[in-house]
Amino acid sequence: MLLEINDLHVYYGAIHAIKGISLEVEAGEIVTLVGANGAGKSTTLRTISGLQRAKKGAIRFKDRDLGNMAPHEIVAAGISQVPEGRRVFANLTVRENLEMGAYRRSDRAGIQKDMKRVFELFPRLEERQKQQAGTLSGGEQQMLAIGRGLMSNPTLMLLDEPSMGLAPLLVKEIFAIVKEINEAGTTILLVEQNAHMALSIASKGYVLETGQIVLSGKASDLANNEQVKKAYLGG
Amino acid sequence: MDLLQQLINGLSLGSIYALIALGYTMVYGIVRLINFAHGDVYMVGAYAGFFAVWHYHLSFFPALGVAMMVAAATGVLIERLAYRPLRQAPRIAVLITAIGVSLLLENLGILILKPEPRSFPEVFPLALYNFGGLIVTNRQMAILAVGLVLMVLLQYFVNFTRTGKAMRAVSFDMEAALLMGINVDRIITVTFAVGSALAAAAGVLVGIFYNRIDPLMGIMPGIKAFVAAVLGGIGVIPGAMLGGLVMGVAEVMVVALFSSTWKDAVAFAILIFILLVKPTGLLGRPGGEKV
Numbered sequence: 001m002l003l004e005i006n007d008l009h010v011y012y013g014a015i016h017a018i019k020g021i022s023l024e025v026e027a028g029e030i031v032t033l034v035g036a037n038g039a040g041k042s043t044t045l046r047t048i049s050g051l052q053r054a055k056k057g058a059i060r061f062k063d064r065d066l067g068n069m070a071p072h073e074i075v076a077a078g079i080s081q082v083p084e085g086r087r088v089f090a091n092l093t094v095r096e097n098l099e100m101g102a103y104r105r106s107d108r109a110g111i112q113k114d115m116k117r118v119f120e121l122f123p124r125l126e127e128r129q130k131q132q133a134g135t136l137s138g139g140e141q142q143m144l145a146i147g148r149g150l151m152s153n154p155t156l157m158l159l160d161e162p163s164m165g166l167a168p169l170l171v172k173e174i175f176a177i178v179k180e181i182n183e184a185g186t187t188i189l190l191v192e193q194n195a196h197m198a199l200s201i202a203s204k205g206y207v208l209e210t211g212q213i214v215l216s217g218k219a220s221d222l223a224n225n226e227q228v229k230k231a232y233l234g235g
Numbered sequence: 236m237d238l239l240q241q242l243i244n245g246l247s248l249g250s251i252y253a254l255i256a257l258g259y260t261m262v263y264g265i266v267r268l269i270n271f272a273h274g275d276v277y278m279v280g281a282y283a284g285f286f287a288v289w290h291y292h293l294s295f296f297p298a299l300g301v302a303m304m305v306a307a308a309t310g311v312l313i314e315r316l317a318y319r320p321l322r323q324a325p326r327i328a329v330l331i332t333a334i335g336v337s338l339l340l341e342n343l344g345i346l347i348l349k350p351e352p353r354s355f356p357e358v359f360p361l362a363l364y365n366f367g368g369l370i371v372t373n374r375q376m377a378i379l380a381v382g383l384v385l386m387v388l389l390q391y392f393v394n395f396t397r398t399g400k401a402m403r404a405v406s407f408d409m410e411a412a413l414l415m416g417i418n419v420d421r422i423i424t425v426t427f428a429v430g431s432a433l434a435a436a437a438g439v440l441v442g443i444f445y446n447r448i449d450p451l452m453g454i455m456p457g458i459k460a461f462v463a464a465v466l467g468g469i470g471v472i473p474g475a476m477l478g479g480l481v482m483g484v485a486e487v488m489v490v491a492l493f494s495s496t497w498k499d500a501v502a503f504a505i506l507i508f509i510l511l512v513k514p515t516g517l518l519g520r521p522g523g524e525k526v
Binding site: 049050051070071072075076080081083087088089090091092096099100101103104148152 | 397400401403404406407408410411412413414415416417418419
């Protein structure tokens with residue numbers, strides 16, 4: 001198992017945000033966490049990345065315990081996160097943003113290769129590489145955030161709401177690229193409110209409600225589940 | 236001609252303020268803290284330079300280097316011991332701590348270094364150069380040259396090195412920087428080291444220029460440099476440079492045109508004026524503070 005979360009509990013002060021989540025991600029797959037706003041999806045990703053500490057439970061990645069690792073060590077271990085709301089460095093150029101993604105690496109040739117790959121995935125970023133990231137459109141910033149996340153050459157990529165605030169056509173484009181990234185060998189844990197899109201590219205899904213997993217299974221089964229349809233698929 | 240002369244005097248004083256202001260603005264840019272102990276780090280740097288010259292008989296550049304290293308270590312130590320444990324604490328707690336560290340350094344200075352002012356040994360004999368009626372001393376030229384070189388180096392460091400880029404990334408969004416694998420603690424350490432080293436350079440230059448140092452020498456220049464940083468736009472590096480130069484020129488001009496009793500008041504007049512008219516500073520981001 002690439003990533004294994006066991007009985008995770010996370011608090012924000014007195015608020016019990018995650019109440020005993022367990023989930024598994026196998027190498028090579030796309031796993032999605034779907035659920036409404038405030039269900040604890042982002043908190044789960046933040047805890048995996050080490051931005052939030054768990055009160056109880058274990059997160060194991062490649063058989064290493066992430067519990068006491070600092071965020072930069074977790075990146076070095078092979079996990080990168082594309083955070084909610086993109087959070088590109090607006091004061092840095094597009095190229096510098098990508099360089100920051102590769103911050104922990106020193107293999108110049110490998111970095112160059114991955115930068116080329118990002119530019120192939122997102123040709124618009126190559127055109128704008130000298131531009132400040134803050135001047136990009138929302139869609140371009142999402143592309144940059146994903147590209148930046150790829151620059152660490154991660155084994156596992158955590159994607160938090162990549163469709164947020166984007167036009168439907170752009171959402172489709174982004175999801176196609178996520179699928180492409182996965183097919184090239186990167187495992188993906190995808191958090192989405194757009195459950196329909198997420199389940200369409202994932203192999204496995206977990207449904208979160210107020211900090212707990214209420215349903216899980218094959219993505220295709222979840223997509224056809226009456227409960228899920230009612231609650232998240234508008235049907 | 237007289238105005239031009241004052242302009243040169245103002246620019247050399249302004250380089251001093253700019254060098255100190257850079258430390259305020261860099262630290263603020265990264266950890267959102269007004270490091271009120273910064274003026275005292277400048278004092279520590281001046282004394283380190285003093286001992287390097289007086290006791291160890293070093294010449295100018297080695298003494299400058301020693302002073303910068305000692306101050307860098309001091310700044311890093313202050314951050315480790317006083318500020319880092321308060322990383323998650325409310326900002327007001329850190330601010331009060333900074334004032335405490337400042338008082339601590341001043342009083343340690345009085346205790347260890349003695350309260351009497353010391354005269355800085357002559358590093359190079361004073362020479363005057365006359366450029367068609369314009370009098371420039373070699374000491375002024377040293378201040379301008381060292382200030383300029385350090386500021387150019389800093390610009391290079393911040394804009395083109397990996398650590399410098401990471402610094403800008405951390406200053407924009409610390410959490411996103413963590414997600415890039417940037418060791419934010421290390422970047423904060425580097426920021427304190429660089430800022431403190433620049434202040435030390437200012438301290439040594441002032442020692443050479445005014446020939447006099449004392450344990451409380453950091454208070455007024457510290458406040459003025461802080462005003463310079465606010466004037467330029469706190470958190471903005473070129474702003475600190477510009478703010479420092481403007482402050483220096485303004486101070487010298489006020490002394491030359493009105494009276495030297497207004498020397499210190501001009502800083503506060505500028506502070507009040509800029510806070511009323513353009514609180515983000517001359518080069519500040521229009522969006523105001525980013526959290």
